[in-house]
Amino acid sequence: MNPKRKNTERFKILLLLIPLIFLFTSCGQSQSISSSSELSSSYISSAESSSKIEPEPTPPVVHTASLAVIGDMMVHSYQYNESYDSKTGTYEFDHNFAAVKKYLQAADYCIGNLETVLGGEDIGISDYPNFNTPDSFAEAAKRGGVNFVTTANNHCADRGTDSLLRTLDELDKVGIDHTGTYRSQAERDNIFIKDINGIKFAFLSYTYGTNGMPYANSYNVNILSDGLVKSDIKRAKEENPDFIVVLPHMGVEYQTQPNAEQKRIVDMMFKAGADIILASHPHVLQPMEVRDIADDDGNTRKGFVIYSLGNFISSQTTPPRNASIILNIDTQKVGDKKAEITKISFIPIWTQFRNGKNQNDFVVRSVYDVLSLPESEQKENFRAKDLQRLRDIHYETTSLLLNKNIPIKYIQNEYVFYQKDEKEVSQ
Numbered sequence: 001m002n003p004k005r006k007n008t009e010r011f012k013i014l015l016l017l018i019p020l021i022f023l024f025t026s027c028g029q030s031q032s033i034s035s036s037s038e039l040s041s042s043y044i045s046s047a048e049s050s051s052k053i054e055p056e057p058t059p060p061v062v063h064t065a066s067l068a069v070i071g072d073m074m075v076h077s078y079q080y081n082e083s084y085d086s087k088t089g090t091y092e093f094d095h096n097f098a099a100v101k102k103y104l105q106a107a108d109y110c111i112g113n114l115e116t117v118l119g120g121e122d123i124g125i126s127d128y129p130n131f132n133t134p135d136s137f138a139e140a141a142k143r144g145g146v147n148f149v150t151t152a153n154n155h156c157a158d159r160g161t162d163s164l165l166r167t168l169d170e171l172d173k174v175g176i177d178h179t180g181t182y183r184s185q186a187e188r189d190n191i192f193i194k195d196i197n198g199i200k201f202a203f204l205s206y207t208y209g210t211n212g213m214p215y216a217n218s219y220n221v222n223i224l225s226d227g228l229v230k231s232d233i234k235r236a237k238e239e240n241p242d243f244i245v246v247l248p249h250m251g252v253e254y255q256t257q258p259n260a261e262q263k264r265i266v267d268m269m270f271k272a273g274a275d276i277i278l279a280s281h282p283h284v285l286q287p288m289e290v291r292d293i294a295d296d297d298g299n300t301r302k303g304f305v306i307y308s309l310g311n312f313i314s315s316q317t318t319p320p321r322n323a324s325i326i327l328n329i330d331t332q333k334v335g336d337k338k339a340e341i342t343k344i345s346f347i348p349i350w351t352q353f354r355n356g357k358n359q360n361d362f363v364v365r366s367v368y369d370v371l372s373l374p375e376s377e378q379k380e381n382f383r384a385k386d387l388q389r390l391r392d393i394h395y396e397t398t399s400l401l402l403n404k405n406i407p408i409k410y411i412q413n414e415y416v417f418y419q420k421d422e423k424e425v426s427q
Contacts, residue, residue, distance in 0.1 A: 060334050060335025060336075060337075061198075061334075061335060062332065062333070062334050062335075063197050063198035063199050063332065063333040063334075063339075064197060064199075064330065064331065064332050064333075064342075065108050065109070065196040065197045065198075065199040065201075065330075065331050066106075066107045066108045066109075066328065066329070066330050066331070067107055067108070067109050067110075067111060067196075067327075067328070067329040067330075067331070068103065068104050068106070068107030068109070068110040068111070068145070068326055068327070068328055069110075069111045069112070069278055069306075069309060069326070069327040069328075069329065070104070070110065070111070070112040070113075070146070070309065070312040070324070070326055070327075071112070071113060071280060071308075071309030071310045071311050071312040071324045071325075072112075072113045072115045072153075072280055072283060072309070072310070072311045072312055072313075072314065073112050073113060073114050073115060073116070073137075073141065073146075073149070073312050073313055074115045074116055074131070074311065074313065074314035074315075074316075075093075075116055075131065075133040075134075075137055075313075075314075076127050076128060076314060076315030076316075077127040077315070078315040078353070078360060078362070079093075079096075079313070079314075079315055079362050080125055080133065080134060081360075082360040082361070082362055083095075083096075083134075083362075090136065091125075091134040091136045091137070092136065092140070093134075093136055093137045093139075093140035093141075094140045094143060094144070095361075095362070095363055096140060096144070096313055096362055096363060096364060097140060097141065097143070097144025097145065097146075097364065098144075098363065099363050099364060099365045099366070099369065100144075100326065100347075100349060100364050100365065100366060101143075101144050101145055103145075103326050103347055103366070104144060104145025104146065104326070105144075105145040107145075107328065108196050108197055109147045109148060109194065109196050109201075110145050110146050110147045110148070111146075111147070111148045111149070111150075111247075111278065112141070112146050112148070112149050112150075112312060113149060113150050113153060113247070113249070113280045113309070113312075114138075114141075114149040114150070114151055114153075114167075114171075114178075115131070115153050115154075115155050115280075116131035116132070116133040116137075116155055116158070117131060117132055117133065117155070117156065117157075117158055117159050117163045117164060117166075117167045118132075118133060118134075118135050118137075118138055118163070118166060118167040118170040118171070119132040119159040119160075119162070119163030119166055119167070120132075120135070120163070120166060121134060121135075123159060123163070126158075126159070129158070129211070130155075130158040130159055130213075131155050131158050131159075132158065132159050132163065135170050138170055138171060138174050138176060139174050141174075141176065142174040142175055142176050146176060147176065147177060148176065148177040148178065148179075148194070148203070149171065149176055149177075149178050150178070150179065150180045150203075150205040150247040150249070150280070151167060151168070151171075151178050151179070151180040151181040151205070152179075152180025152181055152205040152206050152207040152221060152222045152247070152249055153180075153207050153249040153280065153281070154207055154208070154209055154210055154211045154249065154281070155210075155211065156180070156181050156207065156210060156221060157210040157211075157213040157214065157215045157220075157221065158211075158213060160213075160214075160215070161214075161215045161216040161217075161220060164181055164215060164220060164221075165183055165220075167181070168181065168182075168183060177192070177194065179192040179203050179204065179205045179247075180205030180206065180207070180221070180222050180247070181220060181221050181222070182219055182220060182221075182222075183220075184219065185217075185219045187219075188219040188222070189235075191204070191232070191235055191236045191239055192204075193239055193241060198333065199242045199243070199331055199333050199339050200239075200240070200241040200242045200243075201241060201242065201243050201244075201245055202236040202239060202241040202243070202244045202245065203245050203247070204222075204229070204232050204233065204236060204244070204245070204246045204247070204274075205222055205246070205247040205248075205249075206222045206223065206224035206225075206228070206229060206246075206247075206248050206249065207221065207222065207223065207224060207248075207249035207250075208223075208224050208248075208249060208250045208281070209223065224248055224249070224250060224265070226265075226268055229246070229268065229269060229272060230268075230272045233246075233269070233272040233273045233274060234272070234273070236273070237273055242331070242333060242338070242339035243275045243276055243331065243339060244273055244274050244275050244276070245274075245275065245276045245277075245278065246269050246274045246276070246277050246278075247277075247278050247279070247280070248265060248269070248277065248279050248280075249279070249280050249281045250262055250265060250279060250281055251279065251281045251282045251286070251307065251308060252282060253281065253282050253283055254282060254283060254284055254321070255282055255284070255286075256282075256284055256285065256286060256320065256400065257286060257287070258286050258287070258307040258308075262279070262307055266279075266305050266307070270291070270293050270303045270305075271293075273295075274303065275301070275302075275303055275304070276303070276304050276305075276329065276341075277303075277304070277305040277306070278305075278306055278309065278327075279305070279306060279307050279308055279309075280308060280309055281308065282307075282308040282310070283308075283310060283311050283314070283316060283321050284308060284310045284311075284320045284321055284323075285308060285309065285310040285320065285323065285324060285325065285397065285400055285401070286306070286307035286308035286310075286400075287306075287307060287400060287401065288304070288305060288306035288307070288327075288344075288401060288417065289304070289305050290302060290303070290304050290341075290344065290417075290418045291303050291304075291305075301338070302340065302341055304329070304341060304344060304418075306327060309324060309325065309327065310323065310324035310325070311324055311351065312324055312349075312351075312364060313351050313362065313364050314351065315353070315362075317353050319389065319392070319393075319396075320393075320396060322350060322351045322353070322389070323348070323349070323350055323351075323393040323396065323397060324348075324349050324350075324351075325346040325347060325348055325349060325397065325401070326346065326347040326349055326366075327344070327345075327346050328343075328344070328345045328346065328347070328414070329341060329343075329344055330342045330343040330344075340420065341418070341420065342419075342420045343416065343418065343419050343420065344416070344417045344418040344419075345414050345415060345416045345417060346397075346401060346414065346415055346417060347366055347368070347413060347414050347415075348366070348367040348368070348393055348394055348397040348398070348415075349364055349365060349366055349367065350364070350365055350367055350370075350389070350390055350393050351363075351364050351365075352364075352365055352382070352386065354383060354386075355381060355382070356379070356380050356381040356382050356383060358383065366413060367390050367393050367394050367397075367411075368411055368412065368413035368414075369413070370382060370387070370390055371387070371390055371391070371394070371408070371411060372411070372413075391408055394406070394408060394411055395408075398415060401415070401417060402415060402417065
């Protein structure tokens with residue numbers, strides 16, 4: 001073939017192929033764009049899918065509240081004479097609480113029994129059988145950590161109705177809550193409710209009597225009777241509290257075991273709906289119990305009672321009246337579940353009457369705090385017979401409340417009486 005003609009044929013073929021090259025190139029680009037679009041759509045679809053995943057459920061809110069409970073607060077002449085400052089003409093009681101202040105203030109709410117009246121110095125400060133204590137004792141108690149007192153006891157009317165009413169005014173002034181004695185019928189009929197960290201406590205208080213001392217109106221003092229207790233507990237339930245706490249003043253003085261009537265009253269209170277019973281009057285420690293209570297609706301709940309907390313401070317120097325405890329009660333409420341007692345423990349305490357120099361010095365102390373001091377400090381600040389008394393108190397208190405003898409070498413500051421299972425607590 002003519003070479004020139006051959007080249008012409010090749011050129012024609014090339015011209016025919018050029019459109020095909022552009023066509024394939026365009027198809028390839030289209031496929032690439034299409035693939036990118038599909039990936040992008042796939043990513044968006046995946047992101048949208050992720051955003052629709054259900055969030056983790058919010059854990060329930062957990063509320064906790066701790067109570068510290070102390071026994072009878074009484075002020076005999078030995079105490080107010082020792083507390084009197086002749087230079088200023090005032091009474092100073094802060095040292096009574098100084099050594100245990102850290103324990104009382106560690107709780108969210110501290111409860112005690114004020115077994116005296118604050119009638120004012122103008123009618124005369126007085127001792128047993130008709131007490132009248134300087135107002136500064138209430139001020140010291142508040143600074144020492146006391147938040148609430150029951151005022152229904154056999155000494156609440158010692159100096160008449162005016163002193164009974166003035167006591168309530170003085171407690172209000174220093175910021176100590178109270179129940180058991182009242183200024184009016186409306187005040188008596190009002191159920192005292194305290195919200196502590198989101199847990200509601202209803203407090204009710206009663207006394208077996210007033211040593212025959214009169215008062216002006218029936219509403220001034222809650223006298224212990226089955227009918228009144230049941231009626232008040234029923235009204236307390238209507239306030240929907242988490243716990244109903246009853247503080248009865250009852251029993252026989254100086255007996256270390258509850259009698260049949262105390263047990264009957266406690267059973268009646270639990271059946272009516274009480275959850276915690278903190279009793280007083282014997283001036284000595286009596287046992288405590290945690291029990292399962294079957295209610296009429298078929299539900300079962302835990303109840304706690306201590307039959308007597310003994311004396312927190314007084315001038316009753318003979319054993320066992322100079323020994324007591326700081327009772328600690330921990331509670332918890334998880335979400336909408338019923339609040340429960342999670343732990344009950346106690347700190348053995350002792351009222352010191354004289355210091356190492358044999359001078360009057362009324363101070364409430366932890367038994368452990370003293371016995372854990374170096375021996376040189378013990379001998380310098382405490383009498384030998386008092387150190388022996390402290391060892392006896394440790395034995396007596398643990399034997400009574402724990403039903404076991406704990407050797408002094410294993411002494412603890414605080415002993416656990418009841419502990420709810422930790423797995424149950426965390427649920």
